[in-house]
Amino acid sequence: MSAPVLDIADLERRLLAGERAALARAITLVESRRADHQAAARELLQRLMPRTGGAQRVGITGVPGAGKSTTIESLGCALTADGHRVAVLAVDPSSGRHGGSILGDKTRMERLSTDPNAFIRPSPSGGALGGVTRKTREAMLLCEAAGFDVVIVETVGVGQSETVVADMVDIFVALLIPGGGDELQGIKKGLIELADLLVINKADADPAKAERSARDYRNALHILTPAHPDWTPPVLTASGLTGAGLDTLWGQVQRHREVMTANGARAARRADQDARWMWAMVNDRLAEAFRAAPAVAALVSETEGAVRAGDLPASAAADRLLKAFGL
Amino acid sequence: MSAPVLDIADLERRLLAGERAALARAITLVESRRADHQAAARELLQRLMPRTGGAQRVGITGVPGAGKSTTIESLGCALTADGHRVAVLAVDPSSGRHGGSILGDKTRMERLSTDPNAFIRPSPSGGALGGVTRKTREAMLLCEAAGFDVVIVETVGVGQSETVVADMVDIFVALLIPGGGDELQGIKKGLIELADLLVINKADADPAKAERSARDYRNALHILTPAHPDWTPPVLTASGLTGAGLDTLWGQVQRHREVMTANGARAARRADQDARWMWAMVNDRLAEAFRAAPAVAALVSETEGAVRAGDLPASAAADRLLKAFGL
Numbered sequence: 001m002s003a004p005v006l007d008i009a010d011l012e013r014r015l016l017a018g019e020r021a022a023l024a025r026a027i028t029l030v031e032s033r034r035a036d037h038q039a040a041a042r043e044l045l046q047r048l049m050p051r052t053g054g055a056q057r058v059g060i061t062g063v064p065g066a067g068k069s070t071t072i073e074s075l076g077c078a079l080t081a082d083g084h085r086v087a088v089l090a091v092d093p094s095s096g097r098h099g100g101s102i103l104g105d106k107t108r109m110e111r112l113s114t115d116p117n118a119f120i121r122p123s124p125s126g127g128a129l130g131g132v133t134r135k136t137r138e139a140m141l142l143c144e145a146a147g148f149d150v151v152i153v154e155t156v157g158v159g160q161s162e163t164v165v166a167d168m169v170d171i172f173v174a175l176l177i178p179g180g181g182d183e184l185q186g187i188k189k190g191l192i193e194l195a196d197l198l199v200i201n202k203a204d205a206d207p208a209k210a211e212r213s214a215r216d217y218r219n220a221l222h223i224l225t226p227a228h229p230d231w232t233p234p235v236l237t238a239s240g241l242t243g244a245g246l247d248t249l250w251g252q253v254q255r256h257r258e259v260m261t262a263n264g265a266r267a268a269r270r271a272d273q274d275a276r277w278m279w280a281m282v283n284d285r286l287a288e289a290f291r292a293a294p295a296v297a298a299l300v301s302e303t304e305g306a307v308r309a310g311d312l313p314a315s316a317a318a319d320r321l322l323k324a325f326g327l
Numbered sequence: 328m329s330a331p332v333l334d335i336a337d338l339e340r341r342l343l344a345g346e347r348a349a350l351a352r353a354i355t356l357v358e359s360r361r362a363d364h365q366a367a368a369r370e371l372l373q374r375l376m377p378r379t380g381g382a383q384r385v386g387i388t389g390v391p392g393a394g395k396s397t398t399i400e401s402l403g404c405a406l407t408a409d410g411h412r413v414a415v416l417a418v419d420p421s422s423g424r425h426g427g428s429i430l431g432d433k434t435r436m437e438r439l440s441t442d443p444n445a446f447i448r449p450s451p452s453g454g455a456l457g458g459v460t461r462k463t464r465e466a467m468l469l470c471e472a473a474g475f476d477v478v479i480v481e482t483v484g485v486g487q488s489e490t491v492v493a494d495m496v497d498i499f500v501a502l503l504i505p506g507g508g509d510e511l512q513g514i515k516k517g518l519i520e521l522a523d524l525l526v527i528n529k530a531d532a533d534p535a536k537a538e539r540s541a542r543d544y545r546n547a548l549h550i551l552t553p554a555h556p557d558w559t560p561p562v563l564t565a566s567g568l569t570g571a572g573l574d575t576l577w578g579q580v581q582r583h584r585e586v587m588t589a590n591g592a593r594a595a596r597r598a599d600q601d602a603r604w605m606w607a608m609v610n611d612r613l614a615e616a617f618r619a620a621p622a623v624a625a626l627v628s629e630t631e632g633a634v635r636a637g638d639l640p641a642s643a644a645a646d647r648l649l650k651a652f653g654l
Contacts, residue, residue: 042646049638049639053637137641219547220549271635275634278631281645287613308601310376310379312376313372313376314464314604318609322609327616
C-alpha cells in the first residue's frame with residue numbers, strides 16, 4: 001500500500017481555518033526527513049508565506065530550574081484569557097541525545113496544554129542544531145499562518161541554542177534565579193549579551209532577595225552598551241508560580257514592540273534575521289558538500305591534524321583542501 | 328625589466344638569522360596580492376613552520392584614547408630591557424577606509440621603534456577583515472621564526488576585530504579608562520566577554536578613581552562565568568605613561584601562561600585557533616566562489632530582497648541559490 005498522496009491545497013485551507021490537526025500535520029511535514037515530505041513542506045510554506053509574520057515572537061531561556069515551564073504556563077493562560085492565541089515551541093539541541101525534550105512532558109503545562117487557544121509543540125528531536133533551528137523557525141511560520149498571535153520559543157540554553165533562538169524572535173527574555181554576590185557567578189556570559197529583558201523568577205519565595213538580585217543585575221548591566229540605543233534591557237522580578245509580575249513582564253514585551261516598531265528596528269531585525277538565516281543555510285550546505293566530496297574527505301583528517309599539531313600553516317592547509325575540491 | 332626572482336631559501340636563512348630587513352620583506356610578501364608573491368609566501372611559511380610558535384602572543388585592545396600606544400611602548404621597552412625581543416603588529420579593519428593605520432604613525436612609539444630588540448609593523452591596509460587577519464596571523468608566525476619571543480597584537484576594536492585578535496593570541500588584554508557608575512556604560516559588550524585580563528589604564532591621573540573603577544568591574548565580572556574554570560580575569564590598575572603597574576600586568580600574563588600551560592589549555596587553544604582558522608579560510612573561499620558563480624550572481628539580489636521583504640521563505644531561497652550553483 002502506498003502512502004496517501006498529500007493534498008497540500010487542502011492542508012493549507014484547513015491550517016488557515018485554524019484546525020489544530022492540520023497545524024500539527026504541517027509541522028510534522030516540516031520535521032520529516034523524507035524528500036517528498038520536504039518538497040511538500042517547501043510548497044506549503046511558500047503558499048502560506050503571505051499569511052505569516054503576524055505574531056509577537058518571544059524567546060524565553062533559563063537554566064534548568066529557572067521555572068521556564070511554570071512561567072510559560074502562567075503567562076500563556078493569562079494571555080489566552082485575554083483573547084490571545086498562544087503557540088509554544090522549543091529548541092533543545094540536546095533532545096536528540098537523550099531522547100527527551102524540554103516540552104516533551106506536556107503534563108508540565110497541564111492547564112495550557114488543554115487550553116483550546118494554545119498550541120504546544122515539543123522540540124523536534126535529533127539532528128544538529130542547524131536542523132532543529134530550521135524546523136522550529138518553519139514551525140513558527142506555520143503557527144502564524146494558523147492564526148496564533150503570540151509564539152513563545154523556549155530554550156534551555158545548551159551550547160549555541162540561545163543565540164539561534166534570539167535570532168528568530170522579536171524579543172529575548174532571560175529567566176534568572178534569585179541569588180546574591182557570588183551566587184550570580186553561574187550565569188553564562190552569552191545570556192546577558194542576548195537578553196532584551198531579564199526576569200528574576202521565583203520572587204515569591206524571598207521577595208527581598210529577588211529585589212537584591214535585580215539590583216545587582218541592573219548594576220552589572222551598566223557596564224554593557226545596550227544592543228540598541230533605544231532599549232536598555234529592564235530587570236524585573238516575577239513569580240511564574242503565583243503569576244505575580246507577569247503582567248509587568250508582558251507590559252515590557254508590549255513596550256519593546258511599540259518602541260522598536262516606531263523606530264523601525266523590529267522590521268529591520270526580522271529582515272536581517274531572515275537574510276542571515278538564508279545565508280546560514282547556504283553556507284551549511286556548501287560546507288556539507290565540500291566535506292562530502294571524496295577528494296576532500298580523503299584529505300581532511302590528516303590535514304586538520306597537521307594544522308592542529310603546528311606542522312602545516314592553516315593557509316597552506318586551506319589551499320590544499322580547496323584544490324582537492326577544484327577551487 | 329622583469330622583477331628580480333625571489334630567492335626563498337636566502338630569505339629564509341636571513342630571516343632565521345634575525346635580519347630585520349628580511350623579516351620586513353617576508354611580511355611584505357605575505358601582504359602582497361600578487362599571485363607569485365602569494366605562492367612564495369606560502370612556500371616560505373611552510374619552510375619556517377617548525378621555527379614558529381615560540382612567542383608569548385598577547386592581544387591588546389582598547390577604545391581610542393585608552394592609551395594603547397603609550398602602554399605598549401612602556402611595556403615593550405621594559406621587556407626589551409629585560410632581554411626580550413618584542414614584535415608589535417596591528418589589526419585595524421578601518422585602516423583601508425581612511426588610508427591610515429593605528430600604528431602608522433610610528434612616532435607614537437618613538438623609543439620602541441628605534442629599539443634594536445623591537446619590531447613594529449603597522450596594520451596591513453585594505454581588504455576585508457578576513458584578509459587583514461590572515462596577513463597579521465602570518466606576520467606573527469614570521470616574527471616568531473625571526474626570534475621574537477613576545478608578539479603583541481594591537482587592535483582598536485572596530486567591528487569584529489577584537490574577536491579575530493582574541494582568536495590569534497594566548498592572552499587577550501583590554502585597556503579601559505577609569506570611570507565610575509554610568510561612565511562605565513560605554514564599554515562594548517563583546518570586550519568583557521573576550522578579555523583574559525582587564526587593565527584600568529591612566530591610573531596616575533586619579534588613583535582612587537581608577538581603583539573604584541577596578542572594583543566596579545570586578546563586581547560586574549562576578550555575574551559572568553569565566554571562559555575557563557582555572558582562570559578568572561583579573562582587573563588591574565596601571566599607567567602606561569609612568570609605567571606603574573606594568574610589572575604586575577606582565578606578571579599576570581606570565582601567571583596566565585603558567586596556569587594555562589600546566590592544564591593544557593594553552594596548547595588546546597592554539598590547536599583550536601589554527602583549526603578554526605583553516606576552516607574559516609575554506610568557508611570564506613567557498614562563499615566567495617558561490618557568490619561569484621554567474622548563475623548565482625544573477626539571482627542573489629532579487630532572492631535576498633524577496634527574503635528580506637518576507638515574500639520568500641529563507642529555506643526556499645537557499646534552495647533556489649544552491650540549485651543555481653549545481654548543488
